[in-house]
Amino acid sequence: MKRRSKGLVVALILLLTIPAVWATGTKEAAATESNVIKVFGNFRGEEAARFDEVVKIFNEKTGYNVVYEGSPEFETQILIQAEAGTPPDIAALPQPGLMKNFAEKGYLKPLAQSVLDGINSNYAPVWRELGSYDGTTYGVFHRVSAKSYVWYPKKAFEAKGYKVPTTWDELKALEQQIIADGGTPWSIGFEAGNATGWVGTDWIEDLMLRTAGPEVYDKWVNHEIPFDDPAVQKAFSYFGEIIQDPKEVYGGATNILTTSYGDAIKPLFENPPAAYLHRQANFITTFMPEDIQANLADEVGVFALPAIDEQWGVPMLGAGDQYVAFSDKPGVMEFLQFLTTWESCVPLAKAGGALFPHLDQNLADYGNPIEQQMAKMLMEAKVFRFDGSDLMPAEVGAGSFWTGMVDYVSGRDVKTVLSTIEQSWPQ
Template sequence: MKKNVNFGRVAKISAACAAIAMLGLTGCNDKKQAAAKPEDNTIRIEGAFRGEEEARFQEIVKIFNEQNPQFHVTYEGSPDFEVQIQVETQANTPPDIAAIPQPGTMKRFADAGWLKPLDPEVVAAIDSNYAAVWKELGSYKGQTYGIFHRVNAKSFVWYNKKEWAKRGYSIPKTWEELRALEDKMVADGVTPWTVGFESAAATGWPGTDWLEDLMLRTAGPDVYDKWVNHEIKFNDPAVEKALEYCGEIFLNDKYVYGGSANIVSMNYGDSIKPLFENPPKAMMNRQGNFITGFMQQEIQDNLEENVGVFALPGVDERWGTPVLGGGDQFVAFTDKPGVKEFMKFLTTWDACAPWARIGGALFPHKNQNFNDYGNSLEREIARVLVNASVFRFDASDLMPTEVGSGSFWTGMVNYVTKAEDAKTCLKVIDETWPQ
């Protein structure tokens, strides 16, 4: 999970920078230049896909190469990609294309003049095949630089399909309907939610996702963006309001399995399991599309029969049902022949379908065949993603490390344990924002 590697990422970056300083950039550059002499028809792509993800993306590359024999696309994944790409750009030896996981990195590279704006033909394909929000996320200062391909989504509620059918529960479409359902569950003698914040050194990150989801639903995307960039204080009234929505659930012992005291000690991955015990200990769990991998094996063996999922309902109808998540955007460092063709290829469903069939990935393309997804759960999540008019990246991943993977995590822990109230919690986090 991305959030759990933040500390490791910082350590890797520090170690890499120290190594670069010791070796000297000149020697490093000489080696890179010696290795980077591709043929004119070779298009080099680099990114963070490794292991199974790399194998799946290589299948996408293979399709392009078979359809376009005049070009030869290669892909190289690296565990230290975020450091590597910084070094390569500064040494003027970047790949032709890179898959960038953070919107901020794209903007920094574009600001430095390292990126090539997308060809008008590719931009037209984005306009045809994506909702406007994806073009906005890939644009900077009036130019479009990024194409989104594989993405992930977090704003989902999971439930025990058989148990809900037995009890006659219906999927809530609005926040008020969700509140009514919670009260009905309590009246029926069952617990609405199971929530887990525990994640070793990263304990607290699931709470940040909750608050981010409620910020999008109560304050809207524009205020959310200002919050991420500290254009409003972390303890702005809009943030406090969103946190109080979270508190309606977190701080109500009738609503949370084990009571609020259990939230910090329950592991985020284990928090899905009470839904599928016999009898179930809770009715709902809010988490990203990765959570199916933490369900009991017998549940995973027949997901479609056992598991239901719906989007966390919206609060303000102005913003519909926002989706929180992340994704990789492909950017171009060169405009050599083949780059435009591959970038345009990424906008098509042909560049996505093989991965969708295997599973474990979502795609935002409007012109996609939902039947290509391997199960009904991924099909439903993909539909929500495609139809969302508001999509935003995980806020804590975009904030300074001191906050996003530091005081924000601990602040959510202090809030659910009632060590701090909403005002105090948010004020303390705001005070840690670097000046």
């Protein structure tokens, strides 16, 4: 008898709690469903908290309820959601290819005229092109990153009397000077789990822009010239000069392949520095040791990777998320239009780790002098190109190009590497 009543109580509790919990779950969903504008992206943690401040300004101004959510599996999820017909209202797509894919299938809403006006007046034309497919513009860029930066440990660098190079020859001379002083010029790290090698692709893209120029770069990215074209070989030879000389790179080839891209900045801040130069995008500041980050302006120096052929100025390589609309709910286009204004960038610029393409930007709004300097270099660049490996088909841009860079650093000759990549290009 006692046993039976015990069982009964358990069953009763279960019966009562299940619907109760369910009710709270659905109520929450139902209450927010009606007026929420969902924004979905891949940035999380602190970056998401910073973006929330941007959203807050918009919500307070307009009364809409925009909610941002980030996911570690964004690229997979957005595909599933789009296919299943449950996409967010707005998504921040990291690759232009993803936008084109969705636009081709008709999932995306073209931008309203108000947004286009914002883009036309506040962005360089290259950004509108990157957000367009087949003559229609779908994407708005907001926070971007630029990659053509070389970092150095300011105090040690200046103590040795080194000068920031403005031409490729000066850079080469600086490398020789560092070697002559018993130091090592470069620290390079390729390791990134199953994405190992992407750091190398950025190097090659930067060198392509500097040796072959933007037009050939575009042809290369679109496969209008083969991957093993002499122009690409030339870019590789410039990279080879650095990585094939054990004196040039801290730890030599083995270290390049086994050092994680985030750790490769750390040798610069050892005492004395184990290396003096590191080429990486603006986000690398978040990987610097905490005491360096706390004192960025005094500890760190940055310059743009110098031009090789002066006719294109100092080109900038970069990337960024583009915001696209999956729905035409009221408020969606207003939010995208808001992203084209400098007002929506100020909180992120202030907090650091972000650059913007907006033409009306106020450099004083950036949180520290280093970022002001980087933003200035980005704005002054005559040539800006999107990260080529993100534009190439995934088989190459997220596959054979990465592994090819690893093979090249391990010592395989450039012709074999390039023809292997060329063969992997989908027909």
